[in-house]
Amino acid sequence: MRVVGLMSGTSYDAIDAAAADLTVEDGTLVLTPLGMVSEPYDDDLRALLAGALPPATTTLADVCRLDTLVGRAFADVAVHADRELCGGAAELVASHGQTVFHWAGDDRVHGTLQIGEPAWIAEATGRTVVSGFRTRDVAAGGQGAPLVSLVDLMWLRGRPGVPAALNIGGIANVTVLPRGGRPVAFDTGPGNALIDAAAHDLTGGRLAYDAGGALAGAGRVHEPLLRRLLDEPYYRRPAPRTTGKELFHRGYLRAALEGFGGLPAEDVVATVTRLTARTVADAVRPLGATELIASGGGTRNPVLTAMLRDELAGVALRTSDELGLPSSAKEACAFAVLGYLTLHGLPGNAPSCTGALGPRVLGSITPGSRPLRLPPAPAAAPASLVVRARPDRSPPPGEHTGALPAAGRR
Incomplete structure (x- = not known):
């Protein structure tokens, strides 16, 4: 399955999209990176984000505008990644969204908010979208982070x-x-x-x-x-x-x-x-x-x-x-994996890492332009992950990672 993972981190400088081909072979999840595109937020949107993030105050009107504008920006990058990295053949988009508040206190996390309405991504790409990964882990008593820990465990196990x-x-x-x-x-x-x-x-x-x-x-x-x-x-x-x-x-x-x-x-x-x-x-x-x-x-x-x-x-x-996993694309690839797991009805958290009460299937699914048909879940969740190079080891047409100077990617 070809999956596009979308990520914008706490530096909120750009939206990263990493495409990966994901298959299960003998109980192992095989990830083949297909490339990455990175698009900076435009100056106006980044300024709006900066002006709304803690310790600043904001309004619900600002939240609505940002949720929409960030969703549209993510949609544009998803369309670009599907076309340039997957040849228009992506089957799923996994969007982390933009974290704007992580409500932590009293040694626990009470809630978390990622914006970037997935309906805009589904409408623009026609693809099924998985989003809102962190909230279910928090609802189960977890920290909601770091969610990439499950992917890390699968990848590093056996070293x-x-x-x-x-x-x-x-x-x-x-x-x-x-x-x-x-x-x-x-x-x-x-x-x-x-x-x-x-x-x-x-x-x-x-x-x-x-x-x-x-x-x-x-x-x-x-x-x-x-x-x-x-x-x-x-x-x-x-x-x-x-x-x-x-x-x-x-x-x-x-x-x-x-x-x-x-x-x-x-x-x-x-x-x-x-x-x-x-x-x-x-x-x-x-x-x-x-x-x-x-x-x-x-x-x-x-x-x-x-x-x-x-x-x-x-x-x-x-x-x-x-x-074998590009450092600039690793988190976006990790959310591609988490989206793949969700679509297959498999847990995406590691309870010992997040503190959740148990394994949980993460996120919400927004259907694309076609009727939603969930793939069958494998008999058992893959326990390990290997990264496999593309057979030709050459980047697909249009792949780039230089939307920002190399030293500026955070």
Whole structure:
């Protein structure tokens, strides 16, 4: 089955669409990446999103407008991906949507909201759409994140040692397979969120992010500021735990900087970059990880990856590209897998990772232009996943990943 996975993360800079061919062979799910397209949000829509996200206030009218405009934007990218990557033969679209609020408090998640109305995608593509993945896990007592943990477990199962997967988006999350214990997954804390906030605020809005780690590379870590940031109680909460820009936003950084007037912008960016590396390392070290397989836009920041290597002394750090799964497309591919599982009536969460009461079939199904016919579920859910290269190993016509500069993908 050819599936298009749609994703926009907590950096809300672009919509990524990854196409994959998914088949089950002898109880193993085989994923063949077909390519990726990435389209940035236009400036007006991104500004509307930024103006509505926490800690800003908003109105139901704004939510309605954004739900519609984001849905239309996702629909445009889905049409493009189907045409360019699948030759117009996609059978399913799986849309994560755009997270605008993750209601966490009192050591639990009460609710979560992803916008981008799937009806627009179904109408534009004619394809069946699976969307709204996180809410069912939350309703079952889970954190609703990181949902990619199930895909990570299937993919990493059988690797030697204690493998761990890391995604560095606006927020960083890990999935770890400890020896002899239950798998665990959680958000470690900020990925690019505070780096982006520092780059934006300290350059007067001239920069939206630290392209190529240039600012951090020119600065020095300010240890007193780093110690203040590391005092954040979130880092001491037990797993499973999740967070977002409801906590790690520009106002959070401004409050942390009080009393540190006059710090060079480069030093602040270097410090929050070290914060991301330190909190990732502090999270995986107690779990005995022997290798960390990284993906997401943060892998394109060479200063951040150098700091990770420094903090993770003795732990092998590699990117998912080395295992055949493009790091920029991994999350979109993961939601393609989750959509495939939902359509086949199979659970898409890992309860030990999200904290849910049990396995649940995730999401809602929006029919396309044809009568909805669900495929039969396999006798058993696939327990493992392998990534298989395209036979010709060449990109399909129109494939591109350069809608934004490489260093800017987050």
